[in-house]
Amino acid sequence: xxxxxxxxxxxxxxxxxxxxxxxxxxxxxxxxxxxxxxxxxxxxxxxxxxxxxxxxxxxxxxxxxxxxxxxxxxxxxxxxxxxxxxxxxxxxxxxxxxxxxxxxxxxxxxxxxxxxxxxxxxxxxxxxxxxxxxxxxxxxxxxxxxxxxxxxxxxxxxxxxxxxxxxxxxxxxxxxxxxxxxxxxxxxxxxxxxxxxxxxxxxxxxxxxxxxxxxxxxxx
Numbered sequence: 001x002x003x004x005x006x007x008x009x010x011x012x013x014x015x016x017x018x019x020x021x022x023x024x025x026x027x028x029x030x031x032x033x034x035x036x037x038x039x040x041x042x043x044x045x046x047x048x049x050x051x052x053x054x055x056x057x058x059x060x061x062x063x064x065x066x067x068x069x070x071x072x073x074x075x076x077x078x079x080x081x082x083x084x085x086x087x088x089x090x091x092x093x094x095x096x097x098x099x100x101x102x103x104x105x106x107x108x109x110x111x112x113x114x115x116x117x118x119x120x121x122x123x124x125x126x127x128x129x130x131x132x133x134x135x136x137x138x139x140x141x142x143x144x145x146x147x148x149x150x151x152x153x154x155x156x157x158x159x160x161x162x163x164x165x166x167x168x169x170x171x172x173x174x175x176x177x178x179x180x181x182x183x184x185x186x187x188x189x190x191x192x193x194x195x196x197x198x199x200x201x202x203x204x205x206x207x208x209x210x211x212x213x214x215x216x217x218x219x220x
Contacts, residue, residue: 018179025179032176060181067165074157079150084109085121086158089151092127092143099132100139105193126150 014026021029044062049055071083080086087107092098104114118141121127126147132138143151166174195203 028172028176028179032173070165071158071161074161075154078154078157079124079126080154085117086151086154088117088121089126089143089147092141093151097140097142100129100141103141108192
């Protein structure tokens with residue numbers, strides 16, 4: 001096949017799957033697809049899912065659990081007990097004085113468990129809470145001086161953990177992973193509030209009706 005035609009076909013396939021992708025992202029995707037890497041060790045623990053979808057999500061899930069384990073190790077003796085607390089404090093730091101519920105939902109918590117976590121950090125003197133002047137039913141929260149100190153210390157450790165876990169990837173590999181996965185995160189972060197409490201069959205049909213024709217029928 002003519003090389004120009006081959007390149008055009010590769011671009012057409014990429015554009016179909018990534019309509020918002022640019023030339024830089026296409027080049028990164030093409031090179032990564034054709035690069036062979038040496039793999040050592042066992043792929044995943046336990047049962048290896050028979051489908052590509054299941055295997056991909058199992059790998060992502062195991063990386064997420066490993067990240068939590070190492071991050072919690074990095075947070076020892078910092079004033080925080082778990083990585084989720086760091087996520088809450090970073091949201092408050094960036095948003096300055098957000099509503100309590102906004103912090104909880106931004107970090108994908110249920111209202112009750114998120115409220116409990118914030119209350120525990122409040123009792124440890126990391127955050128302060130006060131009434132929203134525009135909505136008396138709502139609460140706003142801010143970091144205390146101690147909370148600001150803790151989050152700055154923890155930020156350095158969390159960044160070191162992220163660097164350690166991704167140290168075998170090149171910068172292009174990392175950009176490609178972000179490029180491929182960010183759409184899933186954005187899509188389902190927006191959908192999750194609507195899906196909470198609904199039967200899975202309803203959620204599945206809602207998501208898949210505008211997607212691939214390869215969706216599986218749900219058993220009754």
